[in-house]
Amino acid sequence: MQLYFEPQLRRDTTFFTLDANTSRHLVQVLRMEAGSTIGLTNGKGLSALAGIVDADKRHCRVEVRSFTMHEKPEVTLTVAVSFTKNRSRNEWMLEKLTEIGVSRIVPLVTRRTEKEKFNFERIEAILVAAMLQSQQYFLPAISEPVELRKIETDGYAQKFVAHCEADMDRQYLHKACQGNKDTLVFIGPEGDFTPEEIRYLEGKDVTAVSLGNRRLRTETAAIYAATIFNAMNDA
Amino acid sequence: MQLYFEPQLRRDTTFFTLDANTSRHLVQVLRMEAGSTIGLTNGKGLSALAGIVDADKRHCRVEVRSFTMHEKPEVTLTVAVSFTKNRSRNEWMLEKLTEIGVSRIVPLVTRRTEKEKFNFERIEAILVAAMLQSQQYFLPAISEPVELRKIETDGYAQKFVAHCEADMDRQYLHKACQGNKDTLVFIGPEGDFTPEEIRYLEGKDVTAVSLGNRRLRTETAAIYAATIFNAMNDA
Numbered sequence: 001m002q003l004y005f006e007p008q009l010r011r012d013t014t015f016f017t018l019d020a021n022t023s024r025h026l027v028q029v030l031r032m033e034a035g036s037t038i039g040l041t042n043g044k045g046l047s048a049l050a051g052i053v054d055a056d057k058r059h060c061r062v063e064v065r066s067f068t069m070h071e072k073p074e075v076t077l078t079v080a081v082s083f084t085k086n087r088s089r090n091e092w093m094l095e096k097l098t099e100i101g102v103s104r105i106v107p108l109v110t111r112r113t114e115k116e117k118f119n120f121e122r123i124e125a126i127l128v129a130a131m132l133q134s135q136q137y138f139l140p141a142i143s144e145p146v147e148l149r150k151i152e153t154d155g156y157a158q159k160f161v162a163h164c165e166a167d168m169d170r171q172y173l174h175k176a177c178q179g180n181k182d183t184l185v186f187i188g189p190e191g192d193f194t195p196e197e198i199r200y201l202e203g204k205d206v207t208a209v210s211l212g213n214r215r216l217r218t219e220t221a222a223i224y225a226a227t228i229f230n231a232m233n234d235a
Numbered sequence: 236m237q238l239y240f241e242p243q244l245r246r247d248t249t250f251f252t253l254d255a256n257t258s259r260h261l262v263q264v265l266r267m268e269a270g271s272t273i274g275l276t277n278g279k280g281l282s283a284l285a286g287i288v289d290a291d292k293r294h295c296r297v298e299v300r301s302f303t304m305h306e307k308p309e310v311t312l313t314v315a316v317s318f319t320k321n322r323s324r325n326e327w328m329l330e331k332l333t334e335i336g337v338s339r340i341v342p343l344v345t346r347r348t349e350k351e352k353f354n355f356e357r358i359e360a361i362l363v364a365a366m367l368q369s370q371q372y373f374l375p376a377i378s379e380p381v382e383l384r385k386i387e388t389d390g391y392a393q394k395f396v397a398h399c400e401a402d403m404d405r406q407y408l409h410k411a412c413q414g415n416k417d418t419l420v421f422i423g424p425e426g427d428f429t430p431e432e433i434r435y436l437e438g439k440d441v442t443a444v445s446l447g448n449r450r451l452r453t454e455t456a457a458i459y460a461a462t463i464f465n466a467m468n469d470a
Contacts, residue, residue, distance in 0.1 A: 096458075099450075099452060100449065133452070134449055134451065135450050173466075174466035210469075212336075214335065214336050214369055214371060214465075215334075215369045217369075220331055220458075223455075223462075224335070224462050227462040227463065228462065231408075231409035231447070231466070234447045234448065
């Protein structure tokens with residue numbers, strides 16, 4: 001069944017008018033008619049089964065038949081990652097991080113980060129599409145780009161920075177990362193964090209880690225770290 | 236330093252003529268001159284430092300100054316994966332599997348695999364670019380697409396099939412996968428393996444596994460499995 005994102009969906013909704021894009025897709029593209037059933041989610045854990053009552057191609061109205069409140073993941077992963085200058089690599093990373101189920105993505109501005117236009121609307125559309133496609137009900141939170149030194153590092157049970165400086169001490173992430181802990185992981189830009197940035201983070205109780213012996217691109221490193229986190233928490 | 240792929244490179248090479256593409260890139264694009272140093276690899280573990288002796292834009296000649304024979308990974312991962320009908324997703328997957336360092340990729344033909352043109356030359360170019368970019372010296376082997384029932388499953392110390400059939404028994408891959416074992420992992424098409432295919436593989440001593448509670452796309456699943464394998468073997 002088709003699942004649609006409707007951020008306005010609330011638990012007490014009975015009749016609901018779908019937004020223009022969803023209405024057009026359902027009625028014009030899929031040619032759905034009154035009586036058809038669709039799924040809705042607000043991206044905050046609530047999903048609903050709804051029946052079409054008025055198949056209007058701009059303002060399709062549905063009646064909600066049942067709700068499900070999905071359980072929040074018990075632990076959260078926040079990925080603070082320097083976007084690259086290649087938009088398609090960034091978008092691929094956003095899609096995969098959503099599929100894998102991270103809670104929060106913070107675009108990170110470091111010394112070696114190449115500044116790029118940050119199209120919030122487009123990014124949210126990618127997150128929504130990946131959430132729906134992988135049948136999840138929680139949309140990852142994403143913020144505007146944040147300077148490394150302005151990132152809030154309190155409130156996490158463990159914090160890691162992945163880097164490739166062979167001269168500085170590192171543990172393997174899969175050895176250092178423990179399950180059942182809210183986690184923050186920093187992934188650097190092409191060209192890596194500077195040694196000063198790594199030392200700054202270490203001063204904030206962030207543990208330096210390695211993702212293995214191969215040099216991974218930024219977007220691969222982010223996905224790699226999220227995979228390790230999931231494996232530690234799928235028991 | 237720039238690293239180039241020269242499959243003809245041998246341990247007893249002294250003078251060597253680079254291929255036309257590499258020559259043009261070095262001499263016309265990078266404007267390198269006689270005396271400049273470049274790196275070469277044959278994708279079979281051999282790398283060399285070489286100095287340009289004749290900066291010809293079509294037949295650039297170099298003199299090899301030193302060789303390094305890189306150690307083969309002690310354990311190998313073979314990923315047998317059904318390609319999707321989306322070429323860019325396939326190409327992303329090939330790039331990422333190479334970065335993460337898999338030994339062998341077998342394009343898998345299953346009941347639900349959508350047949351696509353298989354452009355071997357283009358695929359090899361992607362593997363080569365990813366190998367060079369991630370500074371590795373072993374090119375993953377790749378074969379033409381193979382029918383599921385024709386894949387050789389002997390000679391591996393452990394074998395897994397990742398699927399999403401909730402009714403069939405599965406362990407988590409990160410629990411089932413052991414380090415230091417040559418490994419074969421099967422990743423299904425969009426729409427998954429059929430129950431018959433899963434039972435067929437189980438009959439061949441292939442262990443059914445889950446990659447976690449989220450529904451991953453084919454290319455994400457392949458990268459996820461390769462990440463888990465690496466984590467098990469990076470000690």
